[in-house]
Amino acid sequence: MSNIKKIAVLTSGGDAPGMNAGIRAVVRAGIFNNLEVFGVRRGYDGLVNGEIFPMDAKSVANIIQRGGTILKTARSEAFKTIEGRKQAYDNLRSHEIDAMVVIGGDGTFTGASKFIDEFDFPIIGLPGTIDNDLAGTDFTIGYDTAINTVIQAVDKIRDTAESHDRVFIIEVMGRDSGLIAIRSGISTGAEAVLVPEFEVDYDAIMKRLDKSRKNKSSRIIIVAEGDKEGGMIVSEKIKENFPHYDVRLSILGHIQRGGSPTCMDRVLASRLGVAAVEALVAGRRGEMAGLICSEIRFTPFKSAIKHNVKLNEDLLRIIEILSL
Numbered sequence: 001m002s003n004i005k006k007i008a009v010l011t012s013g014g015d016a017p018g019m020n021a022g023i024r025a026v027v028r029a030g031i032f033n034n035l036e037v038f039g040v041r042r043g044y045d046g047l048v049n050g051e052i053f054p055m056d057a058k059s060v061a062n063i064i065q066r067g068g069t070i071l072k073t074a075r076s077e078a079f080k081t082i083e084g085r086k087q088a089y090d091n092l093r094s095h096e097i098d099a100m101v102v103i104g105g106d107g108t109f110t111g112a113s114k115f116i117d118e119f120d121f122p123i124i125g126l127p128g129t130i131d132n133d134l135a136g137t138d139f140t141i142g143y144d145t146a147i148n149t150v151i152q153a154v155d156k157i158r159d160t161a162e163s164h165d166r167v168f169i170i171e172v173m174g175r176d177s178g179l180i181a182i183r184s185g186i187s188t189g190a191e192a193v194l195v196p197e198f199e200v201d202y203d204a205i206m207k208r209l210d211k212s213r214k215n216k217s218s219r220i221i222i223v224a225e226g227d228k229e230g231g232m233i234v235s236e237k238i239k240e241n242f243p244h245y246d247v248r249l250s251i252l253g254h255i256q257r258g259g260s261p262t263c264m265d266r267v268l269a270s271r272l273g274v275a276a277v278e279a280l281v282a283g284r285r286g287e288m289a290g291l292i293c294s295e296i297r298f299t300p301f302k303s304a305i306k307h308n309v310k311l312n313e314d315l316l317r318i319i320e321i322l323s324l
Contacts, residue, residue: 002283004098004122006036008052011069012043012076012104012111015257016128016142018265019069019103024060025273026101026126031057033281038097043104044111045076047088052095064266067145067259073104079111082118089119098122099280101273103141105129109288109301116301122285124276125301126269130257133177136299137290141272143180144264146173146256150184153252154220158188161218164246167209167238171223171231171251180256181224182315191219191323194234196226197311206241208323219245271296 009026011019023039030037039059041051063070078084092100099122102112112123127134130146150172161168174180178195185193192205209219221238223231235249261269268291275289275296287298 002099002122002281004035004280006038006095006097007099007101007277007280008038008040008092008095008097009055009071009101010040010043010047010103011071011073011128012102012108013073014105014129015068015073016130016140017067017145017257017259017261018141018269019128020060020063020066021261021266021269022103022126022128022141022273023069023071024064025270026277027055027060028057029274029277033277035277035281038095039071042072042074043076043108044079044088045074046072047091048076048078048084050091050094052091052097064270065260067257067261069103076111085115085118088115089121092121099124099285101126101276101280103128105131105134105140106305109134109305113286113301116286122280122283124279124284125288125304126272126276127288127290127304128269130180131174131177132179133175134288134290134304136288136292136297136304138292139264139268141265141269142257142261144268145259145261147180147184147187148262149256149259150180150252151187153255154184154188154190154222157250158218158220161220161248165218166246166248167219167221167242169221169223169231169235169238169247169249171225171249173252173254173256174224174226176226178224178226178311181222182311182319185222185319186315186322188220188222189322190222190319192221193316193319194221194223195311195316196224198313198316202237206238208320209238209242
């Protein structure tokens, strides 16, 4: 068991629905374990600049249903330097803070790993990113809300696609991960999904469009933003091959990051927030709390960082089978 008496919590990198539920869980679990809890505004940048303040149970009242993050988030060039990290450490120690919970993605955990190596400071991470691109958890906080936002948007786009017999190319977020694209593609009945993990076979896509039922009143193609072609190029190539199609491009953009988190994201963030605090109390550090097969699991930061997650090729095969 550790001698931790004070902990801090921050959110870093891109915001994700459910981060507030995670903050709430960390604060209240900390208080339950007789710890003093501090919040850090604007992520690592706030840590460098000393934006640290005490939090209590009331500080996190009525936030579980809110999207975004009440602690705000920011990119930090200063924290990438040893001088910036030293200033961040000094700021933590000036408040006598013994450990920290960080909520974010691969960049957040990369920074946390360096901080631990340099200052031997206990940190546990929560996977907060809509991209679901971290190893060590079946789902990241925000992913379920993001794909449901995509589904709602695509369902509405299909209404207008059917009204005009159009082909819609819909670009979704995910950086260099195709997980949002692939799941939303299956759940919206897309004709094809293009993801960065696999080379685009345009011949196969064109043949599929050509051989698909002629009485289809709409066709949807989902493109992950990390795909090297991108939605614009895909739409142009389809126009070239099928000049008789009315092809439109829709880029969903940051709408996927916003909105009230789903039940799944609220429960996930709550479970992981409590687990993170209990892990610090038990003396753990340098790990991400995740959920695998409905059970809490801990993964070292360096193993959790993306590029370890492989896309299930069978999901692409399912799309091809069901797009008849």
